[in-house]
Amino acid sequence: MRCSKRLLEELDADIREHIERETQDNIDRGMLPEEARYAAMRKFGNVMRVKEETREVWRFTWLDELWQDLRYGLRMVQKSPAFAAVAVLTLALGIGANTAIFSLIDAVMLRSLPIEKPSQMVVLRWSARKAPRINGYMSSGDCPSNLRFGAANPSGCSFSEPMFREIRNTNQFSGVAAFANAGPLALTGNGPASMISGQLVSGDFFDTLGLKAAAGRVLELSDDSPTASPVAVLNYGYWQSSFSGARDAVGRTIELNGVAFTIVGVVEQRFTGITPGSDYDVWLPLAAGPRISNPRMWDDRQEKVTYWWLTILGRLKAETPMLQAQTAISGMFRNEMLHGPIPLFEAGGGMPGPPRPRGGGGAAARQLVMGGPRPAGPRAVPPPPDGPQGSTVVQGVAPPATGAPGAVRVQSAPVAQGQPLPDAANEPRTLSKPDDEPTILLVNAQTGLTGSRNQFENPLHILMSAVAIILLIACSNVAGLMLARSAARQKEMALRLALGAGRMRILRQLLTESMMLAATGGLLGIVFASWGAHAILSFVSSNQRQPLAFAEGLDVRVLGFTAAVSLFTGILFGLAPAFRSVRVDVTPTLKEGFSASTKVSRAGTRRFSIGNALVVTQVALAIVVLVGAGLLVRTLQNLRSIDVGFDSHNLVIFGINPSLAGYKDAQIDTFYRDMQGRLTETPGVKSASYSMVPLLSGALMATMFNWPGTPQDRQLESDVLEVGPDFFSTMQIPFVAGRGFDFSGYGIAAQARQSLFNGSKQPAVPTPVIVDQAFVAKFLGKENPLGKRFGQSAASQEGPASPGYEIIGVVRDTKYSDLRREISPKMYVPLSALAAAFEVRTAGDPQALVPVIRHTVAQLDPNLPLRDVTTESQQIDRLLFQERLVARLSSFFGLLALTLACIGLYGLLAYEVARRTREIGIRTALGAQRGDVLRLVVKQGLLLALAGAVVGIGASMGVTRYLKAMLYDVRAYDPVTMVVVASLLILVALAASFLPARRATNVDPMVALRYE
């Protein structure tokens, strides 16, 4: 009530006026001015109290009127329950969809880290103008790194262990902690052997993070020493699931990769890993690293300044500002890098460029490059089969004789994206300037530790846009309903206005009604949202190798979001009809009711057009969502129908790593042959083979070699896959020319690998390789590939002479790491002494054979755990999970949008028919046929749908390009999708118009004319 506010505002002036009059009266009575004023004041009393009491008079009005409005609103709802139900349901769907997606965004991106005072925690990030000259680099995958062969301005979050100690010694932080992935862990000593995930952490890790133990104790500094007895702490969830939460689990001994560890405690429940979404089963002290790792892979990294593998966290001191700490740390780092005992960057002068592989040819230069999480991108690259989740393992194998720095090619995930690496010849040679020297940045841990968050960011944003559109549709839908109703209530409003109700008062009452609807919709929406979010999260989780530990459920932020959205919706859909109502011209409206005039009121035409506009908007918005969904569905279809080059059906896949159970070199090869034989004999199995990684698992390896006839330092690149015997027949990859590997081939490969590891003699003959058609096309052209040799290298300071490779066969092209990546040149090499993935071709349902296969392997060695037991089709599904998720959800939202838009259309037409009953009656009485009446209504519906479709397609042309990164083999302007979507919509719109039209034809002219 505005007038009350004005009255109160003017109260001061009123009181002043009053006192002045009284003073004047007193003066007139002969008092002195001073005295007169004093008397007047006294007579008036305490001004403050008067004001207070006056304000008090109005205090409860708002509440009273609100209560009144609510009761009135409830009565209106009771009067038209169908309207209320449709409105609330529509709003609940709109708000619920938004809340569901927002709660996911909240869980994945906004939740604060599960540690004490997360705002004080920073992660250290180095950057420089060129890559450091180091021997090994390992990223935990928690923090985006940009360290690629030849890339300018590299950066990352991994540091050497000596550097970690230096940073701790600077005393800039109140606590410093470091961590790295523990690599694959085979657990024995607690039921059947299994693979678990673990993290190596510095002794003060938990202390720095402020985490306590739920049982026993957390790790301490004294645990983190090479002489301390090996201890482990468990994840709370893992403790519950694998030790049933037993108290006596603390103190028990488990074996990890054959080393006994004592469980000393369980970390408190909230902590599953420092990075959002991460979920480790155990934490081990850093000092345990060498004990559980292959010494070759470990490479003495604890003492090396040239092996960067630790992610470092610091807790800021209250008294040291972040920038001050950063300056100090960065200065120390720079000094150490440039002037330390082994300068890793060289300041000033010409630089020989970033490190590049200069190892001997052949197997010696082979790199393992695994897919890891990419810095940002729409697709998921599942973790490497041999590394822990989310890690990028880049293992350089330097020829042992030299140990020259820079013998490592560091490649990161971008390889998996199919970006060609720059050739060694034209790699950028940056000149070092004082301002491109190495620095360290302190990044708030909340923003710096992205982990697997990146891969969800893009789809979540797309889905958020889709649900935002849904909400708009829902709003305009309900606005349309309200509008129709407000037209019906015009007489009521006019009457109330005539009786002296304030327009603001009526507006408020209408807004209260819409807020009531919105609030109810919001509450119901929360219910829908919690179902939806749960379903989505479990879908996502079931498609990950590792469980995802994103916190589910509603927190204050989500509830706040929902409340804000509901409020916004209430105002949005309530406002337009409300303004219409108060604009009512009293007299004609009231008269119309009594005289039942034949004229269609002018107000009627206007309302008609607002209703039309709303329906066109809804249809257009629905088209946008549908087109987006259509494109994503087509992408999924395209990816699914890709010819992968091998038969992906009836194929069981599992990973195995005999070296974790103590097998060495030749033993591994023998073991594989045994297992291959056993598996092939198993009933239901057609054949079995193995390869370093399975095809289409997201993992990718590449190698570099010199091509004969080009300069020695020029390197070419090809994908590479080590395979076992019968690989091609098992995978059903046909030979185009030549033959498969025979026994001698494996012997040569084994010898080459041996020489790589321990410096023994290189084989005298080249390693036989089989290449694919893409390889032939790129490197050989018309030349006969069979017998072609390449990759030879002469003896140099970096290694002995290598005989290189000889092509013995050519096979058909296949996809390698994932479906989207273009087929690129690929060579197959005989596998020897490595971890492997087995492929088992079954006669029938592969799933049914999994237990049999497990049993077969357990018979051979019960201490050897299988990892990632799956089928090729499941693996492809997992590879496509993001596409499936987005396609599924966006189609759901598309259908929702379509339904809502059609309800809107139906509502409008039904209302129109009801309003024009009289007109239709007259038309019928004058001889209009059923068809004419039918056409009258359907035409309007069709016109509206068409207009909406045109606008919608125009709008989607502008919007779909944002989807481009997610699409595959379909253009953002795909005409087929547009046409299909538009026709679908028009069909549904026809159906929606037909119902009210039918009702119109049933109008009895006699009844219609008596109407009102």
Add this chain to the structure above:
Amino acid sequence: MSTKEERERIELLQGTLDLLILRTLLRGPAHGHAIAKTIEFNSDEVLQVEQGSLYPALHRLIKRRWIAVEEGTSENNRRAKFYRLTSKGRKQLKVEISRWDKLAGAIARILRPAE
């Protein structure tokens, strides 16, 4: 339009003041000071109203729609707020007066039972 709390307060002294204000306005619109003066004058200055308490009462009456406010100019040509009795207020005045008569009569009977 009035709420329960206010109805309960009706028996208080303010209720009386409300009655007096309504009665005063029966002669025509007046501004705040004039109302206070009129009450004082008509009661032969027996009723010494604390003038400030007039304002909460006026607002209460406005809220109940018994009186309305309009802008006008006072006798000495100054802008002033004039309070005017509404038709609702007129009706209410009748009710209040009869209620007051009953109350006064009843109290009188108790105080002077002999008469």
